[in-house]
Amino acid sequence: MTATKPRLAWLSDPTVFEINRVPAHSDHQFFASKDQTKKLTQSLNGTWRVHLEPDLALQDLAFTKPDFDHQHFKYIQVPGHLQTQGFDGHKYVNTQYPWDGHEELRPPKVPAKNKVASYIKTFTVADELLDKPLFISFQGVATAFYVWLNGHFVGYSEDSFTPSDFELTPYLTEGENYLAVEVFKYSSASWIEDQDFWRLNGIFRDVFLYATPTTHLFDLNVSATLDDDYQTGLLTVTPTLTGELSERTLKVSLLAPDKKLVFEKIVPLSSDLKVATTITDVCAWSAERPDLYELELTLVDQNDEVVEFSTVKVGFRRFELKDGLMHLNGKRIVFKGVNRHEFDPIRGRAVTKEDMLWDIKFMKRHNINAVRTSHYPNQSLWYHLCDEYGIYLIDEANLESHGSWQKLGACEPSWNVPGNLPEWQATCLDRANSMYARDKNHPSVLIWSLGNESYAGKDIELMGDYLREKDPSRLVHYEGVTWNREFDQITDIESRMYAKPAEIEEYLQNDPQKPYISCEYMHAMGNSLGGFKLYTDLEKYPHYQGGFIWDYIDQALYQEVDGHKRLAYGGDFYDRPSDYEFCGNGLVFADRTVSPKAKEVKELYANVKLLPDQTGVTLKNDNLFIDTSDYFFTAKVLQDGHVVWQKDYRLNVLPQETKHFELDYPEVTEGEVIHEVTQRLAHDTTYAQAGFEVAFGQAVYPKLPKFVPTKAPKVVLGDVNIGLSGENFEVLLSKDKGGIVSLKYFGQEFITRTPQLTFWRPMTDNDRGAGHGFDRAMWLAAGKFAKVVDLKVETLENAVQVTYTYELPLPEKVLVTVTYTVDGAGKVNLKATYPGHANLPSLPTFGLEFKLPKRLENLSYYGRGPAENYLDRKEGSRLGLFETTAKKEVAPYLLPQETGLHSDVRTLSVTDQTGLGLKVSADQQAFSASLLPYSTMMLEEALHQDELPQVPFTYLRLLAAEMGVGGDDSWGAPVHERYWLKANEPLTLAVTFEPYQK
Numbered sequence: 001m002t003a004t005k006p007r008l009a010w011l012s013d014p015t016v017f018e019i020n021r022v023p024a025h026s027d028h029q030f031f032a033s034k035d036q037t038k039k040l041t042q043s044l045n046g047t048w049r050v051h052l053e054p055d056l057a058l059q060d061l062a063f064t065k066p067d068f069d070h071q072h073f074k075y076i077q078v079p080g081h082l083q084t085q086g087f088d089g090h091k092y093v094n095t096q097y098p099w100d101g102h103e104e105l106r107p108p109k110v111p112a113k114n115k116v117a118s119y120i121k122t123f124t125v126a127d128e129l130l131d132k133p134l135f136i137s138f139q140g141v142a143t144a145f146y147v148w149l150n151g152h153f154v155g156y157s158e159d160s161f162t163p164s165d166f167e168l169t170p171y172l173t174e175g176e177n178y179l180a181v182e183v184f185k186y187s188s189a190s191w192i193e194d195q196d197f198w199r200l201n202g203i204f205r206d207v208f209l210y211a212t213p214t215t216h217l218f219d220l221n222v223s224a225t226l227d228d229d230y231q232t233g234l235l236t237v238t239p240t241l242t243g244e245l246s247e248r249t250l251k252v253s254l255l256a257p258d259k260k261l262v263f264e265k266i267v268p269l270s271s272d273l274k275v276a277t278t279i280t281d282v283c284a285w286s287a288e289r290p291d292l293y294e295l296e297l298t299l300v301d302q303n304d305e306v307v308e309f310s311t312v313k314v315g316f317r318r319f320e321l322k323d324g325l326m327h328l329n330g331k332r333i334v335f336k337g338v339n340r341h342e343f344d345p346i347r348g349r350a351v352t353k354e355d356m357l358w359d360i361k362f363m364k365r366h367n368i369n370a371v372r373t374s375h376y377p378n379q380s381l382w383y384h385l386c387d388e389y390g391i392y393l394i395d396e397a398n399l400e401s402h403g404s405w406q407k408l409g410a411c412e413p414s415w416n417v418p419g420n421l422p423e424w425q426a427t428c429l430d431r432a433n434s435m436y437a438r439d440k441n442h443p444s445v446l447i448w449s450l451g452n453e454s455y456a457g458k459d460i461e462l463m464g465d466y467l468r469e470k471d472p473s474r475l476v477h478y479e480g481v482t483w484n485r486e487f488d489q490i491t492d493i494e495s496r497m498y499a500k501p502a503e504i505e506e507y508l509q510n511d512p513q514k515p516y517i518s519c520e521y522m523h524a525m526g527n528s529l530g531g532f533k534l535y536t537d538l539e540k541y542p543h544y545q546g547g548f549i550w551d552y553i554d555q556a557l558y559q560e561v562d563g564h565k566r567l568a569y570g571g572d573f574y575d576r577p578s579d580y581e582f583c584g585n586g587l588v589f590a591d592r593t594v595s596p597k598a599k600e601v602k603e604l605y606a607n608v609k610l611l612p613d614q615t616g617v618t619l620k621n622d623n624l625f626i627d628t629s630d631y632f633f634t635a636k637v638l639q640d641g642h643v644v645w646q647k648d649y650r651l652n653v654l655p656q657e658t659k660h661f662e663l664d665y666p667e668v669t670e671g672e673v674i675h676e677v678t679q680r681l682a683h684d685t686t687y688a689q690a691g692f693e694v695a696f697g698q699a700v701y702p703k704l705p706k707f708v709p710t711k712a713p714k715v716v717l718g719d720v721n722i723g724l725s726g727e728n729f730e731v732l733l734s735k736d737k738g739g740i741v742s743l744k745y746f747g748q749e750f751i752t753r754t755p756q757l758t759f760w761r762p763m764t765d766n767d768r769g770a771g772h773g774f775d776r777a778m779w780l781a782a783g784k785f786a787k788v789v790d791l792k793v794e795t796l797e798n799a800v801q802v803t804y805t806y807e808l809p810l811p812e813k814v815l816v817t818v819t820y821t822v823d824g825a826g827k828v829n830l831k832a833t834y835p836g837h838a839n840l841p842s843l844p845t846f847g848l849e850f851k852l853p854k855r856l857e858n859l860s861y862y863g864r865g866p867a868e869n870y871l872d873r874k875e876g877s878r879l880g881l882f883e884t885t886a887k888k889e890v891a892p893y894l895l896p897q898e899t900g901l902h903s904d905v906r907t908l909s910v911t912d913q914t915g916l917g918l919k920v921s922a923d924q925q926a927f928s929a930s931l932l933p934y935s936t937m938m939l940e941e942a943l944h945q946d947e948l949p950q951v952p953f954t955y956l957r958l959l960a961a962e963m964g965v966g967g968d969d970s971w972g973a974p975v976h977e978r979y980w981l982k983a984n985e986p987l988t989l990a991v992t993f994e995p996y997q998k
């Protein structure tokens, strides 16, 4: 494009989105020598100077001149955002535009309250880059920017998430060069960059110079697919060259994964070069076996000197629609995906290589095989890593106009962009092309996505048509047609967001015309991911080809408050409007602490399912391409949680086959027996070491403890207290305090106050979104204000039994009994019974909460762990013996909420530092429990982790059960009914206390 309008008019004109930009091209590496030591690139990352001007009227272009006195400019790190470096305030909004309520605007107008950052960098061109055409590449600048070199205007660009290259040659000077960049916070492009994220801007990705030799490989198009036999590789290399072509040659070499040369050809240069070959018995690329070939392109001149050497990794793979299903290398594929924003709590979206490596290793370790680059093309390095580690990608164009067509949840597209508007067409196509041109050679990219939540219309349809025409080897994805089915043809895949399992099933059962994926599902906000299995169970339908969890990482930023650092969410910076904690939906917390939800993902996404039984194990290998020979299997027998036998096996199952193996489990006749088999890596891999556990399976032969009193206690029937005692213990049951007031073992007191009946759990994000508070509020008061209406004392054989009857403060009369049965050996059996009652909302939870002295902060349990688990989220947890502490049990959800629960508990102990404490055992039925440094009400009240009080107590919840946590979405989806505690069904907590010394 060339400029006709005045400079600032480009900002609000959607038809002007680049001036003088070099056409988009592939991201291959190139050097001046074959050994890759002579570089042709020079980084401009590092310290730059900057000035942020909030008043556009005060902005002048003096700073673009090399003689400008910029002493008052501050220092800034590039890449980096203005906001994360203190130059501008933070703001988080979801769908609404950031100027909503401040300025009345319609597209393509730009807010008057815009900000402009003037950046300055001086540089001297490195010797190796001298005397050649010189270019600059900005890998990512938000939202619109202008470039000058030595006072000369160079160019302009939009699209925050794809590279903008400009030629600098005509403006270069010898020695120091003066680069000036003017970055605007808002432009017309802001209307189509309305992603649900922190609104960060600046030069936030790498900036570098590159020089092009006399002949240069400008663009490379590598097609590496498979023939119909799925064994022969078909390679076509289409280079686009610039510069001198005559008397020069190109050597095309292909090295196999083992570095052996498998193909080589030397061709004279021409303007329409194409080199094609076939490779027999090719090692195909997949996430399971990411075998990469290396393609080398050597440009040689008439003197046999290397002019330029380029390399690119090549993965042979064939992705196609076959019989209406997505197939990779001839096999139906299932995406076990996550959505990933580029994020770091310090640097925002300016993520580093270390962050990316951490992310990809985490994904591989959690059996995640796919990523949707929500909602923009990521840094180039991410694609290289996905090729290398084996991750399938939906590469998504930088397009989201959510606030232009959806308001307060309702679809209102009267002024939506881009829609069918001709003035937005070119910029949309440009975004599709910039993504395609850069990423087309990456085997990891299987699907192009046209953007997110931008409704549907002609402009997006054109993007799809463009990509389909350019690249028949991939499919086109767009979910927005679900809001406007007139444009259904835009997408090759039926893709939905947050569709419920039953809705998906309905599609799958009714003659599906397209393969199905959920481009977003399982909203992992706070304590969530309940009912995940209801989705993975859909894999049995061929048209169900997986989904992408929303999302990978919390978007929360560090904030200094009152002398300490905390993770902050929207609104914490007094940014208004804000969508508050909605920025935190990750499987990992913003600081990359792994959340307990990750375990569930790991297990349900595992490609090998392990089903132990009495005699051995059945292995179901859902891998498409690999057998299980790269793994070993550890079989264990557990007796009451203790490992009593263990043996490693090599068991081989072919891909997509199921096989049963006999194992040598010894017979164990006493206690509860568990057969456990785990799948482990036999060799070190790029993401984990040999021995790393990939998946597990358990078969449990339940045998639960039972309370049997052995001798009678000593009884003192006081006026107010019933005293029951024996050697080394004493119990006081109060007639007026409604329960136990003293439990002493070894002379130490364990009761601070009478335990509280509890029907309430600290609300989760999902609870809040689903209106759970309104629906179930009565249960909040039910425990706290229950009153004792009856007390009964009975003498049994070998025990005394005291029963309290509570009436609950509910519109219906409901009586709950709590019975203490105490024997002379110091055992205290507690039974709490909710009888069941019609006409009441289902219960969040039911049991008792004990406030214990803080010294009891160590927890060991034989139950489901090690991560917290719930009725609808326990596939990733196993039965076993685990040790932890009250503090460690708190998952630091951005907004404090229900946490730390373990279900199917058989026994637990809470102890002090000397190992002295209480043991609690199930009485014929397992229970759920948590030990936390906070009470239910403290967690309920706090809005941040740092609002939670430090108190000299720990809180032990002993529960008959708790409802599931849900996760279909966090804005209304209820927990699935099968995971409710129905009010009309009785619930009983039955446990026995006894002294414990570790």
Ligand code: GAL
Pocket: 094, 195, 196, 375, 452, 453, 497, 520, 550, 582, 585
């Ligand atoms: C989706 C959207 C995501 C995110 C999510 C809610 O509608 O595509 O970007 O906003 O909802 O967390």
Ligand code: MG
Pocket: 094, 095, 194, 195, 196, 400, 402, 453
């Ligand atoms: Mg959105």
